[in-house]
Amino acid sequence: MNSKTQNKMAIGALYGIAGFVVLILLALLGYILISGTPQLSWHFLTAPAKAFLKGGGVGVQLFNSFYLLFLAMLISFPIALGAAIYLYEYAKNNWLTTTIRTAIEILSSLPSVVVGLFGFLFFVVKLRLGFSILSGAFALTFFNLPLLTRSIEDSLRTISETQREGGLALGLSRWETVTKVILPAAVPSILTGVILSAGRVFGEAAALIYTAGQSAPALNFMDWNPFNISSPLNPMRPAETLAVHIWKINSEGIMPDAKAISSGSSAVLVLAILIFNFAARYLGKRLYKRLTSA
Amino acid sequence: MSEEILTTQDLHLYYGDKEALKGINLDFTEKGITALIGPSGCGKSTYLRTLNRMNDLIPNVTITGTIKFKDQDLYSPSADTVQIRKEIGMVFQQPNPFPFSIYDNVIYGLRIAGEKDKEKLDAVVEKSLRQAAVWDEVKDHLHESALALSGGQQQRVCIARVLAVSPEIILLDEPTSALDPVSSSQIEATLLNLRHDYTIIIVTHNLQQASRIADRTAFFMNGELVEVDQTKNIFMNPAKKQTEDYISGRFG
Numbered sequence: 173m174n175s176k177t178q179n180k181m182a183i184g185a186l187y188g189i190a191g192f193v194v195l196i197l198l199a200l201l202g203y204i205l206i207s208g209t210p211q212l213s214w215h216f217l218t219a220p221a222k223a224f225l226k227g228g229g230v231g232v233q234l235f236n237s238f239y240l241l242f243l244a245m246l247i248s249f250p251i252a253l254g255a256a257i258y259l260y261e262y263a264k265n266n267w268l269t270t271t272i273r274t275a276i277e278i279l280s281s282l283p284s285v286v287v288g289l290f291g292f293l294f295f296v297v298k299l300r301l302g303f304s305i306l307s308g309a310f311a312l313t314f315f316n317l318p319l320l321t322r323s324i325e326d327s328l329r330t331i332s333e334t335q336r337e338g339g340l341a342l343g344l345s346r347w348e349t350v351t352k353v354i355l356p357a358a359v360p361s362i363l364t365g366v367i368l369s370a371g372r373v374f375g376e377a378a379a380l381i382y383t384a385g386q387s388a389p390a391l392n393f394m395d396w397n398p399f400n401i402s403s404p405l406n407p408m409r410p411a412e413t414l415a416v417h418i419w420k421i422n423s424e425g426i427m428p429d430a431k432a433i434s435s436g437s438s439a440v441l442v443l444a445i446l447i448f449n450f451a452a453r454y455l456g457k458r459l460y461k462r463l464t465s466a
Numbered sequence: 467m468s469e470e471i472l473t474t475q476d477l478h479l480y481y482g483d484k485e486a487l488k489g490i491n492l493d494f495t496e497k498g499i500t501a502l503i504g505p506s507g508c509g510k511s512t513y514l515r516t517l518n519r520m521n522d523l524i525p526n527v528t529i530t531g532t533i534k535f536k537d538q539d540l541y542s543p544s545a546d547t548v549q550i551r552k553e554i555g556m557v558f559q560q561p562n563p564f565p566f567s568i569y570d571n572v573i574y575g576l577r578i579a580g581e582k583d584k585e586k587l588d589a590v591v592e593k594s595l596r597q598a599a600v601w602d603e604v605k606d607h608l609h610e611s612a613l614a615l616s617g618g619q620q621q622r623v624c625i626a627r628v629l630a631v632s633p634e635i636i637l638l639d640e641p642t643s644a645l646d647p648v649s650s651s652q653i654e655a656t657l658l659n660l661r662h663d664y665t666i667i668i669v670t671h672n673l674q675q676a677s678r679i680a681d682r683t684a685f686f687m688n689g690e691l692v693e694v695d696q697t698k699n700i701f702m703n704p705a706k707k708q709t710e711d712y713i714s715g716r717f718g
Contacts, residue, residue, distance in 0.1 A: 264525060334562035335562055335564065337523070337556075337558060338563075338564065340520070341558070342574065343553075343575055345548050352574070353564055353574075356566070
């Protein structure tokens with residue numbers, strides 16, 4: 173067999189594999205959207221869930237998902253940013269940083285159910301936070317931190333070394349170079365990483381089942397005092413998210429329209445994550461343009 | 467002869483165990499252009515980067531000997547690298563404008579130093595860009611991205627950026643080797659304009675460039691300073707055989 177035919181066969185095989193992957197993806201997306209979108213309505217997106225009757229919505233779960241995501245990001249982003257800056261801009265390559273990197277790597281491959289059980293034992297039981305948004309947000313921080321740190325570190329790596337030299341040679345301190353030259357240049361790519369990791373966090377269920385809980389008490393959307401138990405902003409209330417809701421309906425849902433609600437919720441989840449992804453690309457490009465031409 | 471502004475004595479530099487600079491003694495007087503020439507790997511860029519402590523960024527580098535800038539020891543433990551680099555600026559081989567507007571690039575050093583007076587900043591931008599001979603080309607789009615400029619324009623904006631923090635010495639590490647001939651000659655013209663006001667030290671691979679612009683030329687080989695003299699002596703009447711061989715293209 174000559175090298176030309178070999179090449180053709182290789183290309184054919186690669187096309188086949190790539191096509192297969194795309195096909196699976198399209199089939200999954202298609203199935204979820206086709207069976208889910210007919211359930212979508214304003215009522216479905218805003219009404220509270222019903223345990224035994226038809227016609228429940230996912231309004232509370234949807235809100236919980238976003239609120240939890242927001243809190244988790246609020247906690248994990250500054251830590252991840254600091255860790256990434258330290259690791260990439262300051263730390264020397266030695267056994268300590270190698271150990272930290274390995275630890276991050278391992279933490280990022282931890283099954284999320286393990287993170288959830290750890291969160292249950294530590295935050296829910298030991299720290300007595302109970303099944304609450306706060307416990308969930310902490311658990312998600314553990315889940316999210318390694319991935320976010322890695323992604324921010326990668327963003328910093330894309331900024332050319334000549335930029336750092338340029339800053340330092342101008343008489344900027346290391347800190348000034350990082351905050352005034354490197355970070356602004358890296359913002360679009362950092363933002364993309366944040367939004368993509370937000371997508372992952374948004375769809376996370378296992379880490380939340382034992383931390384944020386599986387109940388979604390009705391909320392009073394007129395009450396924005398975070399200390400009231402029925403206020404949406406109260407971080408100490410249990411909060412079932414959309415992803416947990418899907419899991420729960422499918423394992424123990426007893427409402428008559430469980431199947432429809434599950435399909436609808438799945439479609440909402442997938443659509444939200446698709447929106448995150450497209451938003452990430454769009455905002456990243458926009459921001460890069462804006463930042464680079466002042 | 468004017469006063470010596472920068473002196474190096476018995477300067478050794480090691481990358482790990484490898485000795486890259488083997489005892490350099492070289493002084494620079496105020497103003498004018500000194501070119502550092504020599505074959506690749508001879509240590510000329512390494513030497514240049516010791517002069518504003520840019521080699522600090524590379525791990526496993528050991529430096530011995532003394533470098534004095536106006537009687538201040540650059541490598542004393544109390545030396546302030548940030549201050550040193552304000553007074554000894556540097557332009558690199560690859561133009562490295564920040565991904566901001568031309569205006570922001572030029573005033574970056576000053577703005578971070580806390581200067582807020584808009585009129586003063588405007589004046590500095592214009593003065594620096596004029597000095598770097600790029601004002602006429604960019605004055606109508608100061609607020610557009612510096613990345614949209616050509617390589618030669620970017621390099622001159624980088625020179626303006628260094629000028630804006632008003633250093634005394636400007637180090638240039640092969641500033642034209644990534645540029646086309648037209649841009650290179652514009653940079654050379656820029657440097658010739660600046661030689662009356664600044665002490666300029668330039669590393670170059672281009673011997674013609676050295677002969678065109680430098681007042682003094684130093685020839686490096688294998689980590690040693692072979693010879694330093696007035697440029698015309700180096701090119702017309704070198705004292706050392708090695709220099710003559712290099713100049714006449716017998717190696718390197």
